[in-house]
Amino acid sequence: MNTNQTGTLEERVSALLTSCGNSSDLKIRYLHVAGHDLQACLLYIENIVDTTSIQEHIIEPFMQNRTCVDKERLLPFLIQQVIQVTNIETITDPDTIIAKLMEGATLILFEDRQDVLAADTSKWEERSPSSPKGQRTVQGPDVGFTESRSGNVGMIRKYIKNPSLKVETETYGHITQTSVSLVYLDHVVDRDILKAIKQKLTDISLESVIGSNYISEYLTKESKTLFPLILDTDRPDVAVAEVLEGRVCIVVDGSPYALIAPAVFIQFFQSADDYSIQSEATKYVRSLRFIFFWVALYIPALYVAFTTFHKGLLPVNLLVGFTAQQELVPFPTAFEVLAVVMLTDAIFEGTTRLPQAVIITLSLFGAIVFGQASVEAQLVQPITLVIVSVSFIYSSLVPIAIMNYSVRILKISLILIGALLGLYGLALFTLLLLVHLCYLRSFTVPYLSPITPFARRDMAKDVFVRNPIPEINQSIPLFHKEEPMEDPSNKENES
Numbered sequence: 481m482n483t484n485q486t487g488t489l490e491e492r493v494s495a496l497l498t499s500c501g502n503s504s505d506l507k508i509r510y511l512h513v514a515g516h517d518l519q520a521c522l523l524y525i526e527n528i529v530d531t532t533s534i535q536e537h538i539i540e541p542f543m544q545n546r547t548c549v550d551k552e553r554l555l556p557f558l559i560q561q562v563i564q565v566t567n568i569e570t571i572t573d574p575d576t577i578i579a580k581l582m583e584g585a586t587l588i589l590f591e592d593r594q595d596v597l598a599a600d601t602s603k604w605e606e607r608s609p610s611s612p613k614g615q616r617t618v619q620g621p622d623v624g625f626t627e628s629r630s631g632n633v634g635m636i637r638k639y640i641k642n643p644s645l646k647v648e649t650e651t652y653g654h655i656t657q658t659s660v661s662l663v664y665l666d667h668v669v670d671r672d673i674l675k676a677i678k679q680k681l682t683d684i685s686l687e688s689v690i691g692s693n694y695i696s697e698y699l700t701k702e703s704k705t706l707f708p709l710i711l712d713t714d715r716p717d718v719a720v721a722e723v724l725e726g727r728v729c730i731v732v733d734g735s736p737y738a739l740i741a742p743a744v745f746i747q748f749f750q751s752a753d754d755y756s757i758q759s760e761a762t763k764y765v766r767s768l769r770f771i772f773f774w775v776a777l778y779i780p781a782l783y784v785a786f787t788t789f790h791k792g793l794l795p796v797n798l799l800v801g802f803t804a805q806q807e808l809v810p811f812p813t814a815f816e817v818l819a820v821v822m823l824t825d826a827i828f829e830g831t832t833r834l835p836q837a838v839i840i841t842l843s844l845f846g847a848i849v850f851g852q853a854s855v856e857a858q859l860v861q862p863i864t865l866v867i868v869s870v871s872f873i874y875s876s877l878v879p880i881a882i883m884n885y886s887v888r889i890l891k892i893s894l895i896l897i898g899a900l901l902g903l904y905g906l907a908l909f910t911l912l913l914l915v916h917l918c919y920l921r922s923f924t925v926p927y928l929s930p931i932t933p934f935a936r937r938d939m940a941k942d943v944f945v946r947n948p949i950p951e952i953n954q955s956i957p958l959f960h961k962e963e964p965m966e967d968p969s970n971k972e973n974e975s
Contacts, residue, residue: 489591493521496587499578511542513590518554523587530603534586537564538599555595563588567600579657606631614714614737614881620756624714629659629733635716636663636729644668645723650681653689660695663719663729670726673923677728677741692735699741700922706886709922711743713880718752742922744929746943749773751879754946767944769877776874777887780817781894781906783867787813789902805861814899816860820868821895823850825888828872 487495493508500506509522520542524534541562549557559568565586571577577596581587584602609631612624625632633647642665649661660681664674680699689695692712700709713719714737719729722740730739740747749769754762786794787802794802806813831839854860875887890913897905920927929935930943941947 489519489521489589492589493523496523496577496581500581509539511539513542513545513554519591521589523581523589524601525581525584528584528604529586529601533565533601533603538586538588538601551593554590555593555597558588558597563597563599565599565601569598571596571598582657604628609635612714614712615718615752615879617751617753617756620752621715621717623716625716625719625736625738627734627736629661629731632716632731632736632738633661633663636720636723636731639716639720640665640723652681652684652686652695654687656688656690658689659733660689661731663723663731665723665726668724668726669728673742673925674728676923677730689732690734692730692732692737692739695730695732696739703920705916705920706889707745707917707920707927708748708880708882708886709741709743709920709927711740711747711880712737712882713740714738715752721755742925744922744925745917745927746770746931748878748880748883755949763946766946769879770944772874772877773883773887776871777890778894778906779874780821780867780871780891781898782903783864784814784817784895785898785902785906788899802861802863805863808858809861811859812899813861813864814895816864817868818892818895820860820864821871821892824868824872 497506497508503525505526507524507526511520511522512518513520522534522538541564545562547557547561555570559570569580571580572595577587577598580598584600584604585598586601588597588599606628607626609623609626611622614624623635625635629649637645644666645663646666647661647663649659651657652660662674662677662681677699681695684695684698686694686698696710696712703709711722713722719738719740723729728741730741732739749766751766751769754766787806791799791802809816811819827842830842834842851865855862855865871891875884875891878884878887894906894909897909901908917928918926918932926933942952946952
């Protein structure tokens with residue numbers, strides 16, 4: 481890249497244009513500094529700057545100024561008394577000059593001077609805040625994050641008007657130079673967890689970062705698991721609540737979802753409605769979600785296991801009904817359940833991304849045509865449709881959508897194990913699953929905490945049952961971090 485900043489003004493401007501690939505949206509404007517026999521040049525990218533601000537706060541003050549000062553005092557004079565822009569920097573490093581230009585700054589170059597002024601005139605196209613799509617609620621705030629990092633940080637500051645709220649911003653991605661902000665409460669955040677997150681972010685060596693998932697996958701790349709170790713949310717109130725509990729919020733420019741770390745298993749069953757609806761009944765809804773999660777996960781596999789290997793354990797009337805239906809269909813029960821489950825997942829994927837008009841058609845086709853026609857054609861047992869429908873409905877009650885993907889993969893795995901090994905295989909898989917969950921760590925925090933390791937105070941306050949909000953706010957939950965292992969070499973040195 482040609483970033484030579486020596487020579488005449490025209491040569492330096494030409495070098496900057498060449499380094500930017502002579503892009504058509506890079507505009508230049510030559511000016512004569514009034515009161516001085518000096519030529520200047522403005523450079524900016526027209527699509528990411530406020531041209532009105534450039535005209536009113538840079539060009540017009542330049543043209544109207546008649547004060548003459550020494551050349552040594554020229555730049556401080558222009559910054560303090562002429563240019564009417566809030567953020568102005570004096571830059572000499574060629575790479576920094578290019579970076580500021582790409583961030584929306586207007587560069588001001590002067591003849592016979594190597595210093596460059598970078599005035600912040602950026603104006604990025606942004607959409608207005610809208611309702612959150614990922615976590616909809618019945619009551620509570622109805623505004624979600626947008627793709628603007630600064631706007632999202634501002635939404636968090638609207639809730640927490642406290643000087644202890646710290647925001648640290650760095651750029652990541654060698655090509656994209658994406659701004660990423662860490663937001664946390666200085667007097668509440670766990671220092672060890674904050675240090676671990678900063679260290680992982682420092683080690684990022686990605687060429688591009690165009691969304692929060694890039695950061696999330698990099699931070700958790702060492703943990704091979706189907707379960708999410710970082711919570712993502714598009715609700716400012718949820719992000720604020722997690723920050724108040726001592727967690728770190730990661731806001732990525734260009735993404736309407738903020739990342740929350742560390743994240744534990746029980747967080748994915750918490751909904752903003754739990755804290756917005758004032759009713760004794762809502763305190764126990766979270767326990768129902770937790771129960772429905774496991775029912776959705778196991779009921780298809782148990783159905784396959786019982787009808788394949790353990791028919792003698794079923795009640796006689798139920799066994800007669802199952803046998804009568806099974807004799808009418810040509811496929812084994814395991815294949816039948818897998819086919820219906822995968823078709824249900826395919827319909828779900830299609831209705832998530834297709835246009836609204838197509839969604840209605842696809843839903844009607846899947847529910848009426850496939851359901852009724854497949855039973856009448858004796859391709860699928862009616863009980864199979866009931867079992868799969870119950871599993872799908874129960875899994876949709878999990879408030880955080882990312883956990884549903886884990887349910888879908890585990891559900892298919894359990895069906896296969898139930899078809900091959902029966903209840904014994906399901907019991908063994910359950911044991912391995914629990915061991916895996918106990919082993920998982922999210923930034924040194926056990927994934928099943930405060931269930932295990934058991935923390936009585938946190939368990940009684942806001943886990944399976946949501947206590948009154950005044951009781952929840954009385955104290956901050958403590959993170960039960962994994963104890964660091966001692967280095968054997970240290971013991972040898974001490975001995």
